[in-house]
Amino acid sequence: MDLYIYYRVAEAQAAALLPQVQVMQAALGTRHGVQCALKRRPDAKEGLQTWMEVYGGCAPAFEAELAQAVLAAGLAAHIDGARHTEVFVDIAPCA
Numbered sequence: 001m002d003l004y005i006y007y008r009v010a011e012a013q014a015a016a017l018l019p020q021v022q023v024m025q026a027a028l029g030t031r032h033g034v035q036c037a038l039k040r041r042p043d044a045k046e047g048l049q050t051w052m053e054v055y056g057g058c059a060p061a062f063e064a065e066l067a068q069a070v071l072a073a074g075l076a077a078h079i080d081g082a083r084h085t086e087v088f089v090d091i092a093p094c095a
Contacts, residue, residue, distance in 0.1 A: 001058050001059075001060065001087055001088065001089045002054070002055065002056045002057070002058065002087070002088045002089070003053075003054070003055040003058055003062070003063065003066070003085060003086070003087055004052060004053075004054055004085070004086040004087075004088065005052065005053045005054075005055075005066075005083050005084065005085045005086075006050060006051065006052045006053075006083075006084050006086075007050070007051055007079045007080075007081065007082065007083045007084065008048040008049065008050055008051075008079065008080040008081055009040075009048065009049045009050075009051050009078060009079060009080060010047055010048055010049075010078075010080050011044055011047050011048070011049060012047075013078040013079075013080075014049055016078055017051075017075065017078035017079070020073050020074065020075060020078070021038055021051075021053065021073070021075065022038065023073070024069050024070070024072075024073040024075070025038060025053065027069070028055070028065070028066065028069055031065075032058070032059075032062055032065060033057070034055045034056060034057055034058050034062060035054075035055070035056035035057055036053070036054065036055055036056075037053070037054040037056075038051065038052070038053055038054075039051070039052045039054065040052065048080055063085070070083070
């Protein structure tokens with residue numbers, strides 16, 4: 001399965017948040033063998049950027065590990081509102 005987590009970040013918080021997310025993703029990628037990416041929308045709205053963390057090839061238990069990593073990294077201090085998680089799975093090919 002793949003996880004897509006999006007949230008808003010005040011432009012004033014972006015520089016502080018970026019290295020925290022990068023360090024967290026590097027550790028998660030190494031520890032769990034998942035493919036990590038960090039993206040954002042090109043434009044801000046009302047001083048807020050929308051960021052997206054992507055985790056590819058996750059086991060179902062990874063969501064709990066991610067939640068713990070987010071707490072440990074203190075990301076909530078730099079995020080405006082909640083983190084929203086979407087889960088996607090591969091479609092089995094037709095026989």
